[in-house]
Amino acid sequence: MKTxxxxxxxxxxSMGHATAQDAWTLDKCITHALNNNISIKQxxxxxxxxxxxxxxxxxxxxxTVNGNTSYNxxxxxxxxxxxxxxxxxxxxSLNLSITxxxxxxxxxxxxxxxxxxxxxxxxxxxxxxxxxxxxSLQVAxxxxxxxxxxxxxxNAQRQLENTHxxxxxxxxxxxxxxxxxxxxxxxxxxxxxxxxILIGAQNNLDNSYLSLMQLIEIDSANGFDxxxxxxxxxxxxxxxxxxxxxxxxALRLPQIKAAxxxxxxxxxxxxxARAGLSPTLSLSASVSSGYSDARKLYDSQExxxxxxxxxxxxxxxxxTPKFTSIENNYPVGDQLSDNQSSNISLNLNIPIFNNLRxxxxxxxxxxxxxxxELLIEQSNKDLYKEVQKAHNDAMAAQKRYxxxxxxxxxxxxAFRYTQQKYDLGMINTIEYNLSKNNVxxxxxxxxxxxxxxxxxxxxxNFYAGGKIVL
Numbered sequence: 001m002k003t004x005x006x007x008x009x010x011x012x013x014s015m016g017h018a019t020a021q022d023a024w025t026l027d028k029c030i031t032h033a034l035n036n037n038i039s040i041k042q043x044x045x046x047x048x049x050x051x052x053x054x055x056x057x058x059x060x061x062x063x064t065v066n067g068n069t070s071y072n073x074x075x076x077x078x079x080x081x082x083x084x085x086x087x088x089x090x091x092x093s094l095n096l097s098i099t100x101x102x103x104x105x106x107x108x109x110x111x112x113x114x115x116x117x118x119x120x121x122x123x124x125x126x127x128x129x130x131x132x133x134x135x136s137l138q139v140a141x142x143x144x145x146x147x148x149x150x151x152x153x154x155n156a157q158r159q160l161e162n163t164h165x166x167x168x169x170x171x172x173x174x175x176x177x178x179x180x181x182x183x184x185x186x187x188x189x190x191x192x193x194x195x196x197i198l199i200g201a202q203n204n205l206d207n208s209y210l211s212l213m214q215l216i217e218i219d220s221a222n223g224f225d226x227x228x229x230x231x232x233x234x235x236x237x238x239x240x241x242x243x244x245x246x247x248x249x250a251l252r253l254p255q256i257k258a259a260x261x262x263x264x265x266x267x268x269x270x271x272x273a274r275a276g277l278s279p280t281l282s283l284s285a286s287v288s289s290g291y292s293d294a295r296k297l298y299d300s301q302e303x304x305x306x307x308x309x310x311x312x313x314x315x316x317x318x319x320t321p322k323f324t325s326i327e328n329n330y331p332v333g334d335q336l337s338d339n340q341s342s343n344i345s346l347n348l349n350i351p352i353f354n355n356l357r358x359x360x361x362x363x364x365x366x367x368x369x370x371x372x373e374l375l376i377e378q379s380n381k382d383l384y385k386e387v388q389k390a391h392n393d394a395m396a397a398q399k400r401y402x403x404x405x406x407x408x409x410x411x412x413x414a415f416r417y418t419q420q421k422y423d424l425g426m427i428n429t430i431e432y433n434l435s436k437n438n439v440x441x442x443x444x445x446x447x448x449x450x451x452x453x454x455x456x457x458x459x460x461n462f463y464a465g466g467k468i469v470l
Contacts, residue, residue: 107278
């Protein structure tokens with residue numbers, strides 16, 4: 001459950017543009033990462049591909065129609081494909097056809113294929129959402145790391161500034177003889193040590209900035225800075241809900257939903273395999289025609305008369321008209337019209353024996369379903385362990401934060417008392433530096449505990465909400 005002040009913190013982070021227009025808020029960093037991260041783009045392409053596969057399976061219910069054409073040329077003695085007569089001349093022929101077919105029943109194979117691709121598409125959408133959540137969490141972690149490193153730099157600078165002041169005070173006391181020269185040298189050595197700490201803290205901050213910029217795909221660091229929220233003390237009084245509360249919420253996470261969709265996909269694959277035992281009924285039809293330049297049109301023309309016999313004993317000849325055969329070309333359009341033929345058929349395919357391939361596919365698909373069921377069971381167990389660990393981490397971080405806060409207040413009070421004694425000359429530089437180092441460690445421990453508590457609570461809230469909430 002979100003604490004009040006934790007929500008205030010995240011509200012400051014997300015609304016930072018209201019007070020620092022040029023600084024990058026956490027929301028801006030996450031948005032930029034989601035729009036430019038290569039892994040996210042790859043998962044988006046995978047999801048689009050799954051959607052295309054789904055659309056393809058839907059279109060598979062429509063009939064298929066194809067047009068075919070072929071041009072042939074034969075030489076020497078051959079058979080004319082349209083007259084079936086031998087010819088010794090070169091023959092050119094053209095064949096045209098349109099065919100169509102449609103599955104009327106196929107054991108629900110196409111329907112189950114469409115359903116299977118539908119759940120795979122949903123799984124790809126959940127996969128994409130998971131990657132976006134992972135990237136968002138990484139951005140939040142790097143963002144908080146920068147805030148942590150900035151506080152360390154600020155603390156180191158304050159320590160160094162205080163040491164500069166003490167150097168001047170100690171120098172004057174040495175000059176008037178109230179402190180030995182050794183006290184001055186000791187505090188100068190302390191200054192050198194704190195300068196080294198500051199350099200290390202600044203280097204850690206620069207590396208944290210670099211990690212964030214690389215994650216959100218920013219090429220140049222020029223002008224890049226994040227918004228620094230006004231952090232308040234975190235509320236640690238509220239008791240966290242038990243683990244089952246967070247686990248039940250976490251069951252809505254995209255990785256769990258994706259696993260459930262893949263289980264449904266394996267069940268659809270089993271149904272598709274069973275369809276191999278079912279008869280298949282299909283309808284097909286075709287229209288075809290052709291042309292051959294060997295085909296001719298023949299006509300006759302009267303060309304005089306000719307004697308065909310004699311009458312009685314007079315021997316007078318009997319004449320009949322004489323006709324001459326005329327060969328004409330057979331036009332392409334007439335041939336295509338005259339040679340047209342149509343066909344329609346209803347086809348029933350009954351599987352009898354196919355080398356046990358169908359039975360093997362069914363058995364393999366059943367094992368795949370069982371395996372996916374086990375994967376979901378294991379995923380739920382792993383998720384419960386993750387939530388349990390996140391819950392324990394958050395509770396431990398809360399306790400460390402409380403302890404670090406109390407320790408810091410105690411060390412600050414102790415150092416104020418030490419400062420007063422040092423100013424009065426009641427203690428030496430070694431005791432003063434020891435007390436100051438204790439405060440520095442307490443400040444560092446508190447900063448670590450604070451940001452660890454923020455991040456651990458963020459992780460726990462992520463499980464509770466099913467998505468990252470900042």
